[in-house]
Amino acid sequence: MSSASNPTAPHQSATENLHVSAFETVLSPRELKDAYPLSAAAERTVFAAREAVRGILHGTDPRLLVIAGPCSIHDAGQALTYAHKLAALRSELSGQLEIVMRVYVDKPRTTVGWRGYLTDPHLNGAYDFSGGLRRTRELMLAINDLGLPVATELLDPFVPQYLFDLLSWVCIGARTAESQTHRVMASAVSAPVGFKNGTSGNLKIAVDAAVAARNPHAFFTITDDARACIVHTRGNPDGHVVLRGGSAGPNYGADSVSEAARLMQLAHLTPAVVVDCSHANSGSDHTRQHLVWQDVLAQRQNSRDSGNQDSSDQRSGAALRGVMIESHLNAGKQSIPADLTDLQYGVSVTDACIGWDETEALLRGAAVDGLGSKR
Ligand SMILES: O=C[C@H](O)[C@H](O)COP(=O)(O)O
Numbered sequence: 001m002s003s004a005s006n007p008t009a010p011h012q013s014a015t016e017n018l019h020v021s022a023f024e025t026v027l028s029p030r031e032l033k034d035a036y037p038l039s040a041a042a043e044r045t046v047f048a049a050r051e052a053v054r055g056i057l058h059g060t061d062p063r064l065l066v067i068a069g070p071c072s073i074h075d076a077g078q079a080l081t082y083a084h085k086l087a088a089l090r091s092e093l094s095g096q097l098e099i100v101m102r103v104y105v106d107k108p109r110t111t112v113g114w115r116g117y118l119t120d121p122h123l124n125g126a127y128d129f130s131g132g133l134r135r136t137r138e139l140m141l142a143i144n145d146l147g148l149p150v151a152t153e154l155l156d157p158f159v160p161q162y163l164f165d166l167l168s169w170v171c172i173g174a175r176t177a178e179s180q181t182h183r184v185m186a187s188a189v190s191a192p193v194g195f196k197n198g199t200s201g202n203l204k205i206a207v208d209a210a211v212a213a214r215n216p217h218a219f220f221t222i223t224d225d226a227r228a229c230i231v232h233t234r235g236n237p238d239g240h241v242v243l244r245g246g247s248a249g250p251n252y253g254a255d256s257v258s259e260a261a262r263l264m265q266l267a268h269l270t271p272a273v274v275v276d277c278s279h280a281n282s283g284s285d286h287t288r289q290h291l292v293w294q295d296v297l298a299q300r301q302n303s304r305d306s307g308n309q310d311s312s313d314q315r316s317g318a319a320l321r322g323v324m325i326e327s328h329l330n331a332g333k334q335s336i337p338a339d340l341t342d343l344q345y346g347v348s349v350t351d352a353c354i355g356w357d358e359t360e361a362l363l364r365g366a367a368v369d370g371l372g373s374k375r
């Protein structure tokens, strides 16, 4: 497989490339897929998980979608250790929960910071994209091969061409849900896509994004051979809303969920909501994620117990289809040290995560009768 070529200095004129220091070629999607082809086992995982997630979102499968995993991947070995644990729990709890692993490799930043395993796999600012693409595809394949489906945030508009076939659930994040580039890209995604509310807490951004992505579009991208092309899409019918809180505070409560459901209904979308227990819903304090988690479960329970079909509890519980947690092998977070041998094992290098023991306890606690079981 060819790899990235050496960076070349750009042609500079009075009006061009004034702020560009180098161009560097990168491997094509086909080269990457030839090196790491979709295995039969991974294809089965992805196909079945997408069907299951669609069933949950559209209300034909009563189980709870759970998206769990690190805020960001920074070490493939540690991610696989986590995946083995989660895969075992997924098969044990599959009657009640559809568990998908967060494998987030392209991180949006508020200003600057480490941009993720795909962009900077060596965590040193070298931006070895080709190495990051190889490592990411190899890791996502290995996780799918375990029978554990993969969820990720799509940030860079060309990256999906390299990974689409491995993804069972996709997120468009709070910083990009209002971006047309991301909305039209989502219209092409073969998996269900969740749109987050804006960092301000603006919920309409997410609903508008799902409406935009449901429609056909045409946009610039690259073919498998990395030629520039226009792709024409049919629209994604499985867009939904992910509530992550905002600058005014959390938005996981019954009133917020019910308002999201109302706006989705008005827009002729299936009212399907996923609650992110982290980010502004926990004030980025991992020790508070369990409070959000318990509230989501209580809303689902209340909805089942409530006789009043028009109550806010009933509406919110009925719309709540999924929950996301940021979870790693060990709790907390760490800064990336100058000497990478100083990294603590299994601890997030971006937002703080809960540890494995708490993750297992939360997942087992959710898999109780009455919250939705596969018949
Ligand atoms: O999910 C991770 C972070 O919340 C997101 O990447 C933004 O991080 P930052 O505000 O630290 O840049």
Ligand SMILES: C=C(OP(=O)(O)O)C(=O)O
Binding pocket: 071, 104, 108, 153, 172, 173, 174, 175, 196, 244, 279
């Ligand atoms: C960046 C993330 O979330 P948000 O877009 O909600 O900030 C994330 O889930 O990693």
